[in-house]
Amino acid sequence: MDAYDLFAIxxxxxxxGYVYYNGKIPANIDLGLKVSASIGxxxxxxxxGWLADVLGRKKMYGIELMIIIVATVASALCGESYAISVTATIMIWRVIMGIGIGGDYPLSSIITSEFATKKRRGAMMAAVFAMQGFGIFAAGLVALIVLAAFRNGIIHxxxxxxxxxxxxxxxxxxxxLLALYFRLTIPETPRYTMEVERNLMKASTDITSYLQKKANESHNNDKNENNNNNDNNNHNDNNDHNNHNDNNYHNNHNDNNDHNDNYNHDDDASSxxxxxxxxxxxxxxxxxKWYNGKVLLGTSMSWFALDIAFYGIGLNNAIILSAIGYSDAKDADYNLRAYNSLKNMAIGNIIITIMGTIPGYWVTVLLVDKWGRKPIQFMGFGVLTALFIAMGASFEQLKEHSIPAFIVLFVLLQFFQNFGPNTTTFIVPGEVFPTRYRSTGHGISAASGKLGAIVAQVGFSKLKDIGGTDAFVGRLLIIFAAWMFIGGLFTLLLPETKGLSLEELSNEDHFYKEKKEKEKKKSEV
Known part of the structure; x- marks a missing residue:
């Protein structure tokens, strides 16, 4: 949903532009519409990010989604009047929508991180983020379907x-709307309950309830499978088998209850x-402390560098495709030309998403727990640097003589953004900070990325027409290459998180030992 709302603009x-500005939206209005969500x-x-560390993950997870839903619907209902501009009201609602989407970044990351096992944590977090690919694809597909539905009307x-x-x-x-119920009923993460709320009993109960739910689902599935695979003559045998499973389950459940009795609420548990x-x-x-601060610097600056290119390209796909002559229709009739230009834009985005964006996300899901986060991010920044240089240096030649070659490079760009830093910059901040600051740290890192997105949008809008319409686009791609190189340098500050628990990654033991040593020296003095 987040990616759909961000990229549908x-x-x-x-x-x-066709409805209110005679076919060409002014650059400042286009900039405002695109940058407003990033500001939010x-x-x-x-x-x-801060609130989720103060009040809890569960309490915030549904609220931000409600904000997104209300603002999304409101932005679609904006109208023009003598006193109010339709584009200005859309911008306002997109800022509000952006605030909700902004909250979704740290919350989705850390909730997944705190529930996942260390063996599959990277894949689970990457899979959550990979839904963005389907959101971007859905935006293009919905645009194509809606255009097809109104084709005759548009031509008229x-x-x-x-x-x-x-x-x-x-x-x-x-x-x-479909996800709201699940957001509101998700349990608090046991790590937050234990380490921040300092309630070991509740954390133990939450874990037991979750495991019991899974056991019930597994038990019911076993019963259904046995009932489906056996005929009526084996009915009694099935009952014996199910009763045996019931006994095993209840015995295990009782063991868990006995185990839970060993835990008590302790205000000083975390200490x-x-x-x-x-x-x-x-x-x-x-x-x-440098060994902690450098990690926050690494996650923030690598995300900042990545989003300069990711949003500089992603929110200007239509401009770039138009600049190389792909989406522009040549029909003599204005209405038909408008329809075909919009259709070509939607088709171009769908092709790029299917061939580059979605595969990139899911290759990361498959490999992130095998290769590690840091190698994938570093490799991605390196490949992106080379691709941006190649596209920028040969932009005019590709535009004039080989549009298909440019499309291939553009697809590769999308692939290595997502099989690379776009996914890993989301994963790593959800792993490397202690529970009490995990959401805040992720929020700071993600906000740094959105600052990069804002810089990219303003810069792209103000620079692209230097020397003529879209004449500076090739040089902008070279600028993006420089930022990819910088992102690779800041990646060196990050630890590898593959196979390590969140507790190991938090550096708490190092921090605690250092604190104890200082206290010991003071007492000796």
């Missing part, structure tokens, strides 16, 4: 496009595990 912005993202990532009257962009934006709320309470002084003390 590609189509909506161009369509709004930055605010939401910092605010909800181009103003019918006003229906199209509203439907494209508004339908982004549907996945959120026994060397975990101090969260506070601003502790926050600055923890990240003030």
């Amino acid at each position: 590609n189509f909506a912005s161009t369509m709004i 993202n930055l605010i939401g990532q910092l605010f909800f 009257n181009v103003m019918v496009i006003d229906y199209c962009w509203r439907l494209i934006l508004g339908l982004g709320a549907v996945p959120g 026994e595990h060397h975990v101090p309470k969260a506070s601003w002084s502790d926050f600055f003390n923890y990240f003030g």
Whole structure:
């Protein structure tokens, strides 16, 4: 849903140009529509990232989704009037929507991280993030379907496009409505309950309830499988088998209950595990140590560098495809030309997503727990540097003589963004910080990325037409290459998280030992 809402503006912005600006949306309006959600993202990532550490993951996870749903629907219902501009109201609602989406970044990452086993944690987090690929694909597919549905109307009257962009934006709320129940009923993560709330009993109960639910599902599946695979003559045997499973399950459950009796609520539980309470002084003390601070610097700056190129390209696909002449239609009739240009834009985005974006995400899912996060991120930045240089240096030649070659390079670019830093910059901040600051740390890292996205959007809009319409696009690709190289350098600051527990990655033992040594020296003096 997040990716759909963010990238659907590609189509909506161009369509709004046909409806309200005689076929060409002004550059400053296009910039405002595209950058508004990123501004909201930055605010939401910092605010909800902090709140999730203060109030808990569960309490925040449904609230931010409600904000997204309301703002998405509202943006599709904006209208023009004497006193109010339709594009200005869309921008306002997209800032609000962006705040909700911003909260989704740290929450989705750390909830997955804190529930996952260390063996499959990377794959699970990557799979959550890989849904973005389907969201981007859905935006192109919905645009194509809506255009096809209104084809005759558009050819008769181009103003019918006003229906199209509203439907494209508004339908982004549907996945959120379907997911809302599950967001509201998800349990609090046991790590937060134990280490931040300091309630071992509740953490133990939450784990037991989760395991019991899984055991019940497995037990019922076994019963259904036995009933389906055996005929009525074996009915009694099945009952014996099921009763045996019941006894085993209840015995195991009783064992778990006995085990749970050993846990008690303890206000000082976390201190026994060397975990101090969260506070601003502790926050600055923890990240003030270079071995902790460099990790936050690495996650933040690598995400900042990545998003300069990712959003510089991603939110300007339509402009880049138009710059190389792919999406522009040549029909003499204005209305038909408008329809075909929009259709070509949707098809181009679908092709790029299917061939590059989605495969890149899922190759990461398959390999992230085998290769590791750091090698994939470093490799991705290196390949992206080379691809941006190749595309930028030969932009004019490819534009004039080989559009298919440019499309191939563009697809490879999308592949290695996602089989590379776009996925790993989401994963690593959800693993490397202690529980009491995990969401805050992820929020700071993600907000740094969105700051990069804002810089990219403003820079792309202001620079692309230097020397003529879209004349500077090739040089912008070279600038993106430089930022990919910088992102690779900051990746060197990151630890490898593959196969390590969240507790091992938090550096708490190192921090605690150092603190104890200082206290010991003071006492000796």
